[in-house]
Amino acid sequence: MVENRRDRRAQRANGTNGAKTLRHEPLKRGTSIDHLEYVDVTPIIGREYPTARLKEMLDAPNAEEQLRDLAITICERGVVFFRAPQDDLSVDEQKHITDLLGKLTGRPEENGLHVHPLYNDPNNLPMEDGTTDKNIYVINSEAAKKLYATMKNRPNALNEPRDLGREWHSDSLFENCPSDFSFLRMQSTPPAGGDTLWVSGYEMYDRLSPPFRDFLETLTATCAQPVFKSACEAGGYDVMSPRGSP
Structure with missing residues (x-):
């Protein structure tokens, strides 16, 4: 399972007249992984690839193109799941994929895992x-x-x-620079239960009334983990x- 920690689709700033303007154009996803079977878990968040193997994507001639399209898909869907066993993927390869997801979508060069x-x-x-x-x-x-x-x-x-x-x-x-992607690999699971639930903060924001959105945009948050x-x-x-x- 790979999840997106930071929205890259449309980072916004206030224009001189108070209107919302894009700081960066949204990344455009290509077609390199369109051949992969998938199902969207909900209309809003989550995509599952039941048969895709990350090792094959990493070893493909167009590996970086596929991983960039995967990264943009993760940003668009929030979280993606790979249902097929990934036992042939080493820890170093897992780290390499996670690193490339950030690099190929504009992460600062000086940042790493x-x-x-x-x-x-x-x-x-x-x-x-x-x-x-x-x-x-x-x-x-x-x-x-x-x-x-x-x-x-x-x-x-x-x-x-x-x-x-x-x-x-x-x-x-x-963190001053929170992670943009994380890669969770299941090694042992209970026979039942233990599910992780996911929610789209973007969808929650979209469902707020415009006045409440405007109010929230006047606030800042200070985060800590004591x-x-x-x-x-x-x-x-x-x-x-x-x-x-x-």
């Missing part, structure tokens, strides 16, 4: 082959419990609200830096 702030945490799990990689963060529910237990003033299991609506989030918005600082203090190590951008 993201490094998780808590890469130095001793509770981090290795990959299946027993190795670690600073650009790969292994997500595990049991390890996450140890990490988030260090968050100050976090409610305990007895009084924590069961309404998980507050858990909706976009990753790493506290658990990272508390985890470092509890573990006696430093936050990883730099993390993919200058």
Whole structure:
């Protein structure tokens, strides 16, 4: 599964008369991956490729053309899923694809792959082959419990609200340069459940009334992740830096 973290389709700015103007023209998708079978998961967000293999795309003579079209598709659909097994894709190839998705769609040359702030945490799990990689963060529910237990003033299991609506989030918005794409690879899954839900922030914005949109555009947001600082203090190590951008 690959998701888009930043909209590249139409970055807007206020013109001199207050009208919305484009800072950049939207990227135009070509036809290099039109032969791939797909189904749009919903009318608004998500596309699934049931048979496509990323290894074949990477090894194709027009690999960069295909990956650029894939990147634009991810931007347009928000998230894409590859249903067929991708066991022949190595970790280095996965990283290379993720890197190219950004490079081929205009990412600054000086930026690279993201490094998780808590890469130095001793509770981090290795990959299946027993190795670690600073650009790969292994997500595990049991390890996450140890990490988030260090968050100050976090409610305990007895009084924590069961309404998980507050858990909706976009990753790493506290970074000066948040990631534009992320590549999630499933190594083990439960027999049932465990689904990740996705939502289109653009569709939510479009459904707001014009006055409320205008109000929101007067606001700014300051993002932080305090658990990272508390985890470092509890573990006696430093936050990883730099993390993919200058």
